[in-house]
Amino acid sequence: MPFANIKVPQAALTTAQKEEIVHRVTAMFVDYFSEAARPHAMVLIEEVPDGGYGRADEVFVIPDAYRATS
Template sequence: MPYANLKVPAGLVDAQQKERWVHQITEMYVEAFGEQARATTMVLVEEVPDGGWGIGDHVLTLAQLTGDGPG
């Protein structure tokens, strides 16, 4: 079963964007594995709470990632 797990900061994307991602990623797997992959492709969009991740030993916030805060 093809599987994609996308982790994004909570509040960064809306329901429409998540739906577009599900469709686009499903299509990508169908292109790679054929139409039979459509029925079993799972796309999981997980929202990570603000400050719940970091890069290079720095905790990131939604404001930093969107350019609305100190960074």
């Protein structure tokens, strides 16, 4: 079973954007593994809360301008 785990900042994507990611990643799996992979493809989008991730000692908080509106 092909599996993708995508982590994004909380509230950065709309429901429609998440659905599009699921469809596109599933299509990519089908391109690589054939149509037989479609019913077994798993795409997990995890939202990480503000302050729950960082790099090089910097904790990230998503700016309001980048938050999804719906």
